[in-house]
Amino acid sequence: MRTALVIGTGLIGTSAALALAGRGVRVHLADHDPAQARTAASLGAGTADEPDAPVDLAIVAVPPAYVAATVADAQRRGLARGYLDVASVKGGPRRELTELGADLTHYLGTHPMSGRERSGPLAATADLFEGRPWVLTPTPDTDTEVLNLALELVSLCRAVPVVMDADAHDRAVALVSHTPQLLSSLVAARLADADESAVRLCGQGIRDVTRIAGSDPRMWMDILAANPGPVADILAAVAADLDATVAALRGLQSADEEKRRSGASGVEDVLRRGNAGRDRVPGKHGAAPATYEVVTVLIGDQPGELARLFADAGRSGTNIEDVRIEHATAQQAGLAQLMVEPSAAPALTAALRERGWAIRS
CATH class of the missing domain: 3.40.50.720 (NAD(P)-binding Rossmann-like Domain)
Structure with a gap:
C-alpha cells in the first residue's frame, strides 16, 4: 500500500x-x-x-x-x-x-x-x-x-x-461493547441526583464500573441506533436477571427462613455466574486470565513518583503484569496496585520496603 x-x-x-x-x-x-x-x-x-x-x-x-x-x-x-x-x-x-x-x-x-x-x-x-x-x-x-x-x-x-460473519459480529459487539456502555451509563445515572455524602464515598469499584459512562452520547446514539435489536435482546436477558436478583434480595429481608435461604441462593447464583463469565475474559496476550498477587504501595501525588516506583520494581527483577491506581479521596496520596506472579510477590515486597516504600496489605 x-x-x-x-x-x-x-x-x-x-x-x-x-x-x-x-x-x-x-x-x-x-x-x-x-x-x-x-x-x-x-x-x-x-x-x-x-x-x-x-x-x-x-x-x-x-x-x-x-x-x-x-x-x-x-x-x-x-x-x-x-x-x-x-x-x-x-x-x-x-x-x-x-x-x-x-x-x-x-x-x-x-x-x-x-x-x-x-x-x-x-x-x-x-x-x-x-x-x-x-x-x-x-x-x-x-x-x-x-x-x-x-x-x-x-x-x-x-x-x-x-x-x-457480519451479523455474528453485530451480536458479539452488542454483548461485549454496546450493552456494557449502556449499563455503565445506567449505573452512573444513579449518581447524578445522589446525596453528596454518598458520592464522597465513591471508590475504585464505582470508578471502574462508570469509566466508559464518560463517552460522547452523540457517538453512542449513532452506534446504538445501528444495532438496536441485538442490544435490546441482551438487555432483556439482563433485565430478567435483575428482576430475579431483586426478588432474591427481598427474600433476604423476609422473616420467613425458607425465603431467606432461597434469597441467599439466588444472590449467590448470580455472583458465581459473574465469576464464571469474568473468567472467560481474555487476559494478557489473549490467554486465559491469570491469578496475580497484588502488591499495594502507598504513593504520593507528585511528579515522578510512579516513575520512581516502576524503576525500583524493575531493579528487583520483577515483571509487573498489570497495574491499577486507587486514588485517596481528598488526599495527596494514592495506592498503586502492582499485579505480579505469586512467586514474585515476596521478593518485590522486600525490595520495595528496602527502598523506603510503604507497603499496604
Whole structure:
C-alpha cells in the first residue's frame, strides 16, 4: 500500500491515518468538516489535499448510518482500488450497500476493537490499535486484492486480524461493547441526583464500573441506533436477571427462613455466574486470565513518583503484569496496585520496603 484516503477524521480515522503516515504511506484526508481534516493533517496524519489519482485504499471512518452512502459515493467517483469501513456495526451497512447497488466485490466491512472515552482528531494516537482485535467481515464475493489491502492496513496499525460473519459480529459487539456502555451509563445515572455524602464515598469499584459512562452520547446514539435489536435482546436477558436478583434480595429481608435461604441462593447464583463469565475474559496476550498477587504501595501525588516506583520494581527483577491506581479521596496520596506472579510477590515486597516504600496489605 502506497496511498490511502481516510474519509472521516475523528478518533478512529485520524488514528489509522497517523499509523499509516508513520509507516510511509501517503495519506489523504477528507471530512464533511474541512477544519477537522486540516486539524488531523496538522497532527501529521497526512494531507488535506485531494488525491490526483485513485488511491490504493479508501478507509471510510464515519458513523454507521452514513457508511453505505459514503462508500457508494466514493465508488461512483472512482476514488480507490479498494474500499473498507471501520464502523462498529457491520450487517446494516452491507445490506444498505446492496440496496444502493454498490460494488460489494471491492468493499470490505471492518471494525477495529479499540477506542477511547474522548473523540475527535485531537484524541487520536498512532498506537490506538496496537495489539487490539480488528474484525474483518469478507464474503465469498470479496476481491482478494481488497482483502489483502485490509490485512496490510491491520498489520501497519499493528492490530490483530479476526475474521467473522457480519451479523455474528453485530451480536458479539452488542454483548461485549454496546450493552456494557449502556449499563455503565445506567449505573452512573444513579449518581447524578445522589446525596453528596454518598458520592464522597465513591471508590475504585464505582470508578471502574462508570469509566466508559464518560463517552460522547452523540457517538453512542449513532452506534446504538445501528444495532438496536441485538442490544435490546441482551438487555432483556439482563433485565430478567435483575428482576430475579431483586426478588432474591427481598427474600433476604423476609422473616420467613425458607425465603431467606432461597434469597441467599439466588444472590449467590448470580455472583458465581459473574465469576464464571469474568473468567472467560481474555487476559494478557489473549490467554486465559491469570491469578496475580497484588502488591499495594502507598504513593504520593507528585511528579515522578510512579516513575520512581516502576524503576525500583524493575531493579528487583520483577515483571509487573498489570497495574491499577486507587486514588485517596481528598488526599495527596494514592495506592498503586502492582499485579505480579505469586512467586514474585515476596521478593518485590522486600525490595520495595528496602527502598523506603510503604507497603499496604
